[in-house]
Structures are given as structure tokens and as C-alpha cells.
Amino acid sequence: MSKIPLQFRHNGRDVAIFVDGGTNLLVALRELIGDMTPKFGCGQGGCGTCSVLIDGELHLSCLTLAETVAGRSIETLDGMKQGPNLHPLQRAFADNFAAQCGYCTPGMLMAAKALLDRNPSPTRDEVIEAISGNICRCTGYEPIINAILAAAGGRASA
Amino acid sequence: MTRHRGRGIASINYPIGMNLGGDPSQALVHSNPSGKFTVALSSIDLGQGMKSVTRQICAETLGVPVEDVYVDTADSDTGPHCMGSFASRGTHRVGNAVMAAAREARGVMMEAAAEELEVNAADLETDGRGNIHVKGAPHRSISTKDVAIAAQFRQGKTISGRGIFLVPLSNVDPETGEMSPATCYAHACLVAEVDVDDETGEVAMVRMDSAYELGRALNPRLVEQQLVGGAWMGVSHALYETPEPYYPEPIHGPRDFVEYLMPGPGDICPHDIAVLERPAPDGPFGAKGPGEMCANPVLPAVANAIFNAVGVRIDDLPITPEKVLRAIRAQGGARPQARR
Numbered sequence: 232m233s234k235i236p237l238q239f240r241h242n243g244r245d246v247a248i249f250v251d252g253g254t255n256l257l258v259a260l261r262e263l264i265g266d267m268t269p270k271f272g273c274g275q276g277g278c279g280t281c282s283v284l285i286d287g288e289l290h291l292s293c294l295t296l297a298e299t300v301a302g303r304s305i306e307t308l309d310g311m312k313q314g315p316n317l318h319p320l321q322r323a324f325a326d327n328f329a330a331q332c333g334y335c336t337p338g339m340l341m342a343a344k345a346l347l348d349r350n351p352s353p354t355r356d357e358v359i360e361a362i363s364g365n366i367c368r369c370t371g372y373e374p375i376i377n378a379i380l381a382a383a384g385g386r387a388s389a
Numbered sequence: 390m391t392r393h394r395g396r397g398i399a400s401i402n403y404p405i406g407m408n409l410g411g412d413p414s415q416a417l418v419h420s421n422p423s424g425k426f427t428v429a430l431s432s433i434d435l436g437q438g439m440k441s442v443t444r445q446i447c448a449e450t451l452g453v454p455v456e457d458v459y460v461d462t463a464d465s466d467t468g469p470h471c472m473g474s475f476a477s478r479g480t481h482r483v484g485n486a487v488m489a490a491a492r493e494a495r496g497v498m499m500e501a502a503a504e505e506l507e508v509n510a511a512d513l514e515t516d517g518r519g520n521i522h523v524k525g526a527p528h529r530s531i532s533t534k535d536v537a538i539a540a541q542f543r544q545g546k547t548i549s550g551r552g553i554f555l556v557p558l559s560n561v562d563p564e565t566g567e568m569s570p571a572t573c574y575a576h577a578c579l580v581a582e583v584d585v586d587d588e589t590g591e592v593a594m595v596r597m598d599s600a601y602e603l604g605r606a607l608n609p610r611l612v613e614q615q616l617v618g619g620a621w622m623g624v625s626h627a628l629y630e631t632p633e634p635y636y637p638e639p640i641h642g643p644r645d646f647v648e649y650l651m652p653g654p655g656d657i658c659p660h661d662i663a664v665l666e667r668p669a670p671d672g673p674f675g676a677k678g679p680g681e682m683c684a685n686p687v688l689p690a691v692a693n694a695i696f697n698a699v700g701v702r703i704d705d706l707p708i709t710p711e712k713v714l715r716a717i718r719a720q721g722g723a724r725p726q727a728r729r
Contacts, residue, residue: 272646273645273646273647275645275646275647276647277645277646277647278646328610328611328613328614330436331435331436331437331438331614331615331618332435332436333436358654359654359655360655362654363653363654363655365654366646366651366653367654368622368651369436369618370614370617370618370621371617371618371619371620371621371657371660372621372652372653372654372657373617373657373660374614374617374618375654376654
């Protein structure tokens with residue numbers, strides 16, 4: 232099978248890779264670029280842990296053909312930290328104990344970032360709506376919702 | 390269509406650990422030449438916080454800052470034996486093993502410090518900030534780092550300790566039928582409030598109020614986190630999760646996360662938790678451990694709440710809308726019980 236050359240921006244950095252036709256973005260990110268922050272959960276869009284931002288919009292990387300992101304800008308959890316400083320969302324997740332096993336956390340953080348980027352002061356219902364495509368097994372969601380609201384400067388619950 | 394509000398209560402008496410051939414866990418603690426300590430375990434942290442709790446237990450027992458302890462888990466090749474992270478046994482069994490190992494390591498550390506300070510080890514105490522000094526004379530002091538260096542390079546001692554905690558197998562007495570399958574019990578009570586739709590059979594959680602007695606909460610935030618999350622596993626077992634919801638054909642069962650029902654962020658309800666601390670005599674610093682008990686009282690409480698709401702008693706989990714609806718129809722309609 233012939234490889235397809237592919238260029239896009241990955242967390243603000245230009246990357247160029249060769250992918251097989253049909254490769255999904257999750258595999259491209261993890262296996263070709265080495266960004267292990269988007270996780271493989273179900274591989275069919277049911278769990279949300281592979282979530283990434285494409286041109287600022289939340290997408291499931293397991294359901295996105297890698298070829299379709301040519302020339303576009305991909306943000307993953309790997310690019311969220313600002314130098315040595317945690318992103319306010321990451322800090323809020325830590326302060327609010329919003330992670331246990333941590334497997335859903337990358338997807339939750341990306342979904343939360345997508346929300347706060349377009350709506351800096353969401354209501355509780357808007358937060359619930361924003362993460363409703365993401366499954367968490369450990370936390371019961373409550374600490375995650377509280378963390379996102381805290382990061383937004385809303386109702387903190389630390 | 391009517392939505393009926395119902396309230397149910399359940400209390401549990403929960404044994405910590407298990408009784409299958411004895412229940413042991415081991416731990417090894419050793420100091421590095423830097424004065425930091427490593428705890429070697431083969432126990433697994435699944436996200437419940439066992440690494441944090443064993444780290445606290447080790448640091449407290451050694452008398453050193455928690456930052457100076459590193460917990461290395463989950464390698465059964467290099468770590469000492471552990472039965473595993475289940476049956477709510479982690480904090481209690483592994484914690485006790487870590488405590489024993491840390492106590493032995495502390496003994497060697499104090500001996501090594503005594504040799505350096507030329508005093509009797511019994512006259513020394515730790516300050517919890519990384520120093521060991523003579524009781525009543527804080528200026529006669531040496532850092533744990535300097536003790537570790539001295540032990541390693543001058544005295545030729547390993548500052549280390551071994552720990553095991555074993556709850557032996559309790560056989561059934563053939564004469565009386567008596568046994569002691571557990572050494573300590575945790576307790577919980579949970580009140581669940583639900584809305585049951587008598588047209589669709591759907592059950593929606595309205596709120597939960599609970600009290601958990603789990604020995605001393607060694608890390609209160611971790612305990613709370615586990616209780617909040619674990620209650621939702623209980624709700625999930627009560628109302629949603631099963632590999633075969635659409636009986637009688639297993640082929641209609643879920644195959645993946647898309648079809649396997651679990652609560653989403655929109656399904657949760659307020660949950661007020663009270664933690665009661667009654668230290669366990671044989672627990673590490675009095676701890677028992679929340680573990681599986683987080684989920685256990687939720688199932689009967691939800692089943693009772695459904696009975697209270699519409700008068701149907703469902704004893705088959707999960708309590709799917711289909712089961713609720715069939716039961717309501719079988720009794721000729723919803724029969725709300727007296728509000729409790």
C-alpha cells in the first residue's frame with residue numbers, strides 16, 4: 232500500500248509524516264508522532280478519551296481520518312501545559328481531585344478546553360453537556376464538573 | 390404518565406479483605422544513599438490512591454517528610470508478594486505491611502544515626518522534616534541524608550525493612566460452624582431518592598445521602614473522592630450495567646462502550662456524604678478502607694427506593710426500565726408506598 236504524505240500543525244509545531252490510507256488520526260498521533268496523550272478507549276467514538284481539538288473544535292481522533300487534517304491545526308493534551316506551568320484546567324483538575332485512574336482525563340481536559348475557549352463562563356448544565364461524550368468510570372463526574380467550573384472562575388468547590 | 394418519587398435506605402456491614410487461604414501482603418522499604426526511601430510493592434494502584442496512602446503510612450512511620458518517600462508498585466517480578474488490590478484490602482493489608490517494613494527500617498536508621506551522634510538510639514527522635522536529634526537537645530542533630538550516606542559508605546549498613554501482614558485463614562469450626570472471616574468491619578448507610586416513570590419504567594436518581602464509617606480516613610480527600618465515584622458504580626450496577634440486558638438472546642447484548650450502558654455526566658445527582666471515623670485496632674493508623682463498600686449500599690437502597698415509589702419489588706439486577714414496566718403492569722399499575 233502506498234503511503235500518503237501528510238503535513239499539519241501539532242500543538243503549534245509543523246509536522247510531516249507518511250500515513251497509510253485509512254489511518255485514523257489517533258494512530259497517527261500516537262504511533263507516528265509519538266504523542267501518547269490521546270488515549271485509545273473504544274475505537275468507535277463511544278468513550279471520548281481520544282478527543283483532540285482540530286482548528287479549535289472538539290473531535291474524536293479515532294473516528295477522524297488522518298488525511299483529512301492536512302494543513303489543519305491539532306491540539307492535544309500534550310500541548311496544554313504552558314512551559315513548566317500547568318494549564319488552569321489541569322490545575323483545577325488536580326485541586327478538585329478530578330482524576331482517579333486517569334484514563335478519561337486527556338479527553339475530559341480537551342472537551343473542557345473546547346468549552347472554555349468558546350464559552351469562558353459556562354453554567355453547570357453547559358459543562359455537563361460539554362463532557363457528555365466522555366465516559367468516566369471512577370469519579371462519578373461530579374469532581375470533573377466542579378473542576379471545570381472552578382477553572383472557569385465559576386462555582387469553585389475545592 | 391406519572392413520575393413517582395420514592396426513597397429507599399440500606400445499611401451494610403462490610404468485611405475488609407478476604408478469607409481464601411489466608412490474606413497476606415508484603416512490603417519492602419529501603420533507603421537510598423540520598424536519604425530518600427523507596428517502598429517496593431507488587432500491589433496495584435488502580436487510581437484509588439493506594440500509592441498516596443502507603444506513601445503517607447511509610448513517611449509517618451519512618452518519621453520523614455512524605456516527599457522523601459517513593460512508592461514503586463505493581464511489579465510482581467521485583468516487588469514482594471501481594472494478594473492484590475481487591476476486597477477493599479489495600480489500605481488495611483498493604484498499609485500494615487508497609488508500616489511493619491518502615492518500622493524495621495526506622496530501627497536501623499536510628500541505630501545508624503546513634504552511631505554517628507555517639508548516643509543511644511533510644512534517646513533519639515525524628516522531627517518529621519528530615520532530621521534526627523537527641524530528645525530534648527535539638528541541636529544534637531543529623532539529617533536522614535547524612536545518616537543514609539554514613540550507613541552506606543562508612544558503616545556498611547542497609548537502612549531497610551521487611552514487612553508482612555497476614556490475616557490467617559479462618560476455617561469453619563466443624564462443631565459449631567463458627568469462623569472469623571475478617572478482622573475488621575466497615576459500615577455504611579445510604580438513602581437514595583429516585584423518580585420512577587410509570588409509563589416508560591425509567592428510573593432517575595434524584596439524590597443520595599450517605600454515611601460511611603471506615604476507620605480513620607488517612608487521606609480525607611482521597612476517601613471522599615472514592616466515595617463519590619464509587620457510589621456511581623453502585624448506581625450503574627443497580628440501574629444500567631449488564632452484559633445481557635435484552636434477554637433471552639445473548640446476541641442482543643452489548644459488545645462495546647457504545648452499547649454497554651454506564652451513567653454519563655447528565656445522569657448524576659447530588660450526593661451528600663458524611664464520613665465517620667472509628668479507628669480500627671488492627672488497621673494502619675486505624676484505617677480500614679473504603680474500597681468496594683463505596684458501591685455496595687447503593688444497590689439495595691435504589692431497589693428499595695423503586696419499591697417505595699411504585700410498589701414493585703425487583704430482585705434482579707440491573708433494574709432496567711423493561712423490568713420495572715413489566716412489574717408495574719403485572720400488579721395492574723403503580724402503587725406508591727407511604728413516604729418515608
